[in-house]
Amino acid sequence: MQIPYRVLAVDDESSILMLLEKELNSPERTVHTASSALQARSMFAKQEYDVLILDIKLPDGDGMDLYTEFKAQSPDVEIILITGHGDIDNAVEAMRIGVYDYITKPFKLDRLELVLDRAFQRVELQRENRGLRHTHKSEESGLRLVGKSAPIEQINFLIDKLRNSEVPVLITGESGAGKDVVARKIHSMSLRKSHPLIIKNCAMLERNLVRSELFGHKKGAFTGASEAREGLIPLAHNGTLFLDEIGDIPEDVQASLLRVIETKTYRRMGENEERRADLRFLFATNRNLAKAVEDGQFNEALFHRINVFNIHIPRLKKRKEDIPLLVDFFLDTINPDSKHTAVSDKAMNLLMSYDWPGNIRELRNVLERALILTDNNVITEHALPKEILDCNNICSDTPPMSLESMERSHIIRILKYYDNNKQKAAEALGIGRKTLYRKINKYEILPQ
Secondary structure, three states: OOOEEEEEEEOOHHHHHHHHHHHHHOEEEEEEEEHHHHHHHHHHHHHOEEEEEEEEEEEEHHHHHHHHHHHHOOOEEEEEEEEEEHHHHEEEEEEHHOOEEEEEEEOHHHHHHHHHHHHHHHHHHHHHHHOOOOOOOOOOOOOOOOOHHHHHHHHHHHHOOOOOOOEEEEEEEEOOHHHHHHHHHHHHHHOOOOOOOEEEEEHHHHHHHHHHHHHEOOOOOOOOOOOOOOOOOHOOOOOOOEOOHHHHHHHHHHHHHHHHHHHHHHOEEEOOOOEEEOOEEEEEOOOOOHHHOOOOOHHHHHHHHOOOEEEEEEHHHHHHHHHHHHHHHHHHHHHHOOOOOOEEEEEHHHHHHHHOOOOOHHHHHHHHHHHHOOOOOOOOOHHOOHHHHHHOOOOOOOOOOOOOOOOHHHHHHHHHOOOOOOHHHHHHOOOHHHHHHHHHHOOOHHHH
């Protein structure tokens, strides 16, 4: 299902407006109309539009003036002018200063429809480029949950169930557990996947600027607001806004955020006009929000609204069977152009025995360090940090893998790397091909 983009057509001829509304409305676009500059201003203030169609001459204003005004309020919007032959010079000048295109009367609908679609494509590109500046850059795949453990299979099941849903999702788990990866995958499988995913860590926001960061502000809204600014909510228009560490958002902003979720409207700082907010919310936290509600530190109504659907990511120590797969994935991700790096059995056993208080993020950091210290494409225990060596099975409350389990996992990884080529896998393992076949039968290893 595609989310239609919004068009506002402004013209003083009712017959033209009726034609545009009748012929251009489709599953891909929604067309609204206004017959005056005053009505257009009111509608533009209440709702986000992607493309505007403006007549140059209006009974109470000028389309060029509206262009300047609307562009200042919403820089991403694209504007198409409708003009009579006598106003072509003005239209050409308008294009020089930034109007997307102009159409002369009488116009052909198929030509206008084509220009509309192209204008919206530019809008999407602009929003995507702006959104990238707010999205955490991640070297690992944001769409793949690595692992075959029961918790990971359950998380994948829940994400699949959310495919056609728009409900808010609260992702919980310790720091470094991979909450952002879950959020990216939810977005990539959602109805809004072709639109921006905007990610913001609430703990990184300056407390006195949180409201402006989320909702935006008009020029002069507060000391230092020398120009108008769009917030994260309009930036995520038609897409998804992922607010990480939502428990750190100031209490005075929580009620305003609740209102956005419930009414799909918001106000920029310094304005009284309500604007439409067409976006999907995802949230994450490493705090116990239910306890924060009990302690009066988090808005109870907001908690219940964002906790409609909860996905919990367990600690890495609770799903250690995923570690070999994560190791293989990170080694390929960190240095994809190099020859494949292996991990010695002893080093892998130590990685399996460690408790990983920093979760997946700590595992990746350990592997990055180990790659620097490795010269022969084999990570040994000597490349691991002291805390992992000191642990050496003592600090873990779960037993390490048996040697047979370790061997089975290692063979699976090598077969996967060599695309199930038994000869190459046997050479890499340092055993004969017949021995490899015996171990495959012994461990009941299926083709990878």
